[in-house]
Amino acid sequence: MPHAPGARRHASLTAALSLAFAACALFSVLLTRDENSVAALWLANGVLAAALLILPGRWAAVAFVTCGALSLSVNLATGAPLRLAPVFSALNLTEAALAAWLIRRAVGTRPRIGDLRQLLAVLGLGVAPAVAATALLAGVALSAAGAPFVAAIWHWALSHLLGMSVTLPAVLLLARGRRAPEFQRSLAEQIVLYGSVFALSVVAYLPSTFPTPILLTPLLVIAAFRLGPRGAALAALMMSVVCTLVVTLGPVAKLASLWSPVQRIHNLQLVIALAFMTSLSVALILAEQARVRRLLAMRTRAAKRAQARAQAAGAAKGEFLATMSHEIRTPMNSILGFTQTLMRREDLPDEARRQLHLIDRAGASLLALVNDVLDFSKLEAGEVELALRPHRPAQIAEETLAIIAPAAAEKGLDVRLDVQGPSAAVAEVDEFRLRQILMNLLSNAVKFTATGRVDLTLSIREQGEALLLRFEVRDTGVGIPRERMHRLFRRFSQVDSSVSRAYGGTGLGLAICKGLVEAMGGLIGVKSTPGAGSLFWFEITADASAAEAASAPRAEMADLAGLNVLLVDDHPMNRDLGRTVLELLGCEVAVAADGAEGLDLASRGAFDAILMDVHMPVMNGLEATVAIRALPGPSGDVPIIAMSADVMPEMVERCRRAGMNDAVGKPIQIEVLHDALARWAGRERRASGQPAEAAA
Numbered sequence: 001m002p003h004a005p006g007a008r009r010h011a012s013l014t015a016a017l018s019l020a021f022a023a024c025a026l027f028s029v030l031l032t033r034d035e036n037s038v039a040a041l042w043l044a045n046g047v048l049a050a051a052l053l054i055l056p057g058r059w060a061a062v063a064f065v066t067c068g069a070l071s072l073s074v075n076l077a078t079g080a081p082l083r084l085a086p087v088f089s090a091l092n093l094t095e096a097a098l099a100a101w102l103i104r105r106a107v108g109t110r111p112r113i114g115d116l117r118q119l120l121a122v123l124g125l126g127v128a129p130a131v132a133a134t135a136l137l138a139g140v141a142l143s144a145a146g147a148p149f150v151a152a153i154w155h156w157a158l159s160h161l162l163g164m165s166v167t168l169p170a171v172l173l174l175a176r177g178r179r180a181p182e183f184q185r186s187l188a189e190q191i192v193l194y195g196s197v198f199a200l201s202v203v204a205y206l207p208s209t210f211p212t213p214i215l216l217t218p219l220l221v222i223a224a225f226r227l228g229p230r231g232a233a234l235a236a237l238m239m240s241v242v243c244t245l246v247v248t249l250g251p252v253a254k255l256a257s258l259w260s261p262v263q264r265i266h267n268l269q270l271v272i273a274l275a276f277m278t279s280l281s282v283a284l285i286l287a288e289q290a291r292v293r294r295l296l297a298m299r300t301r302a303a304k305r306a307q308a309r310a311q312a313a314g315a316a317k318g319e320f321l322a323t324m325s326h327e328i329r330t331p332m333n334s335i336l337g338f339t340q341t342l343m344r345r346e347d348l349p350d351e352a353r354r355q356l357h358l359i360d361r362a363g364a365s366l367l368a369l370v371n372d373v374l375d376f377s378k379l380e381a382g383e384v385e386l387a388l389r390p391h392r393p394a395q396i397a398e399e400t401l402a403i404i405a406p407a408a409a410e411k412g413l414d415v416r417l418d419v420q421g422p423s424a425a426v427a428e429v430d431e432f433r434l435r436q437i438l439m440n441l442l443s444n445a446v447k448f449t450a451t452g453r454v455d456l457t458l459s460i461r462e463q464g465e466a467l468l469l470r471f472e473v474r475d476t477g478v479g480i481p482r483e484r485m486h487r488l489f490r491r492f493s494q495v496d497s498s499v500s501r502a503y504g505g506t507g508l509g510l511a512i513c514k515g516l517v518e519a520m521g522g523l524i525g526v527k528s529t530p531g532a533g534s535l536f537w538f539e540i541t542a543d544a545s546a547a548e549a550a551s552a553p554r555a556e557m558a559d560l561a562g563l564n565v566l567l568v569d570d571h572p573m574n575r576d577l578g579r580t581v582l583e584l585l586g587c588e589v590a591v592a593a594d595g596a597e598g599l600d601l602a603s604r605g606a607f608d609a610i611l612m613d614v615h616m617p618v619m620n621g622l623e624a625t626v627a628i629r630a631l632p633g634p635s636g637d638v639p640i641i642a643m644s645a646d647v648m649p650e651m652v653e654r655c656r657r658a659g660m661n662d663a664v665g666k667p668i669q670i671e672v673l674h675d676a677l678a679r680w681a682g683r684e685r686r687a688s689g690q691p692a693e694a695a696a
């Protein structure tokens with residue numbers, strides 16, 4: 001039979017609960033029945049109501065019928081008046097069934113006592129109305145048998161309300177299975193706690209001058225703290241039974257002299273009700289807190305897992321983008337490099353020159369795009385590290401403005417730089433990133449301005465050891481509508497994203513600017529009037545520096561003729577292009593295909609400079625540099641210039657740490673390469689043994 005284990009469990013639960021019902025009924029009738037045949041503490045109905053709530057339909061019916069029969073038998077066997085026994089049994093069944101039905105309606109089909117609210121709902125909306133209804137019927141039945149109507153109702157209601165309030169939650173809690181982890185205690189502790197409750201319940205009502213019963217409540221509260229709701233319910237049940245036994249059977253001489261048997265029972269009822277409700281409430285509040293804590297811990301764990309997943313995904317995305325951008329730059333290097341080399345030829349037809357110029361411009365845009373995407377992903381992943389070095393902010397502003405000046409002039413725009421404050425001040429800044437922000441803002445200003453001017457203002461203010469740098473780029477262009485302003489610094493956002501938009505762009509520039517300014521601990525903002533122009537500003541605080549500004553003035557087109565250069569690159573096309581460009585500059589060129597080969601050549605030949613790719617098989621550029629620096633004699637001192645597609649400041653820093661003198665990016669720009677070679681290996685340097693700028 002497929003349901004055998006479940007059926008067996010239900011059968012034994014039905015049997016156990018029916019037995020408990022009979023035991024409670026006997027206990028109440030034998031020990032607490034008053035002169036009207038009403039027990040002072042009627043525990044049995046709570047057990048039956050709980051059985052009706054816990055057991056599935058068929059088994060609930062079995063329990064109902066069995067308990068009905070047991071109730072009748074107990075009443076008859078213990079000498080209840082023959083007329084009243086069936087009435088009492090019928091009222092018991094009605095009360096339990098009504099309570100179970102009301103509880104289901106109020107709390108749901110699978111009621112649990114998980115918190116105080118649920119306990120109050122079970123007692124207030126289920127038990128109390130069911131007891132009130134049956135108490136009324138009992139009053140009628142008992143008054144017909146000669147008892148006073150009101151007193152009969154009162155006795156029934158008190159006894160049943162108290163009894164059900166103790167047993168119903170206790171059975172529901174005990175039936176719930178394992179105790180919550182917060183309330184699992186060692187066997188020794190459980191024995192001590194339950195043992196103390198038992199012992200105190202035994203002595204509480206023994207004759208003594210001390211009002212011992214008041215100790216029951218604090219002891220039960222301690223049990224509730226340690227053992228949780230199930231423990232509290234069990235301890236309270238034990239206390240109710242033991243105290244009732246002692247009060248009804250024990251030597252209660254002192255109590256007997258003070259109170260009548262009825263008063264004694266009422267006193268007991270009061271103590272049980274107080275102790276039970278207090279301890280159970282405390283336990284439920286604690287359980288609720290523990291549940292919330294567990295939930296919080298679970299959510300925190302889930303959030304941490306999600307965060308780790310997101311970080312892993314972010315890292316994978318970043319890595320992918322870095323690899324992709326490197327892979328894209330490598331062929332771009334060839335396209336742009338060969339284009340520039342070709343453009344230098346004298347014998348080109350005009351049309352071919354124009355087309356080469358277009359290829360060059362398109363290649364440069366593509367490269368800018370690749371760089372933007374890479375930058376943005378780095379910013380999002382929080383991976384941008386600033387390389388702070390002493391620089392003159394005014395010089396950075398001046399040079400950046402000079403770069404966009406030709407484009408502005410082409411559109412007939414005036415450009416102007418205004419430096420306010422100490423223009424010679426040197427600050428610890430990331431020059432590369434600062435230029436990048438300025439370049440973005442300035443080229444936007446030029447792009448979105450048809451007539452008028454573009455002004456760059458730098459104000460430098462000293463603040464103790466630091467400098468407050470405020471850059472403002474003001475244009476007289478199209479301006480930005482108010483309702484679009486909030487979207488400006490978001491990624492991929494363009495004010496005009498319609499199909500027919502007049503200006504190109506990815507909408508990443510300002511998002512990158514914002515990310516970079518924030519990475520520098522600064523602020524960025526905009527003011528704009530549509531039709532009149534815009535003002536983009538950013539402010540950063542940088543440490544003032546006493547050191548010389550690091551940026552070197554650009555070397556004049558020095559003569560590199562006869563310079564002996566070793567080019568180390570694993571990519572054949574790069575070697576080919578590098579050789580072409582270097583020969584164009586007049587250098588003698590030797591090539592190596594990886595770091596190991598480069599090291600071998602460097603140890604044998606006397607080179608004026610080495611151009612070293614970074615990512616290479618066998619031995620990478622960083623390792624090769626370290627090994628070359630360890631060579632004895634002049635071979636170890638040769639200027640080494642990194643030439644890599646990865647020219648992020650972090651990589652440049654690693655190159656420097658490995659012992660390289662400088663770094664130039666790929667795609668190769670002839671002027672940049674020329675400057676680097678001239679600076680480190682140019683004629684003056686060779687003559688003086690110092691870098692060119694130091695000698696100049």
Ligand code: ADP
Pocket residue numbers: 440444445448475477478479480488493494495496504505506507508509510511534
């Ligand atoms: P894009 O590559 O599209 O220029 P940006 O993030 O640099 O991306 O700029 C986002 C949008 O902000 C631009 O498309 C443009 O609509 C608006 N914008 C930026 N700078 C200006 C400016 N100086 N004047 C007017 N609009 C501007």
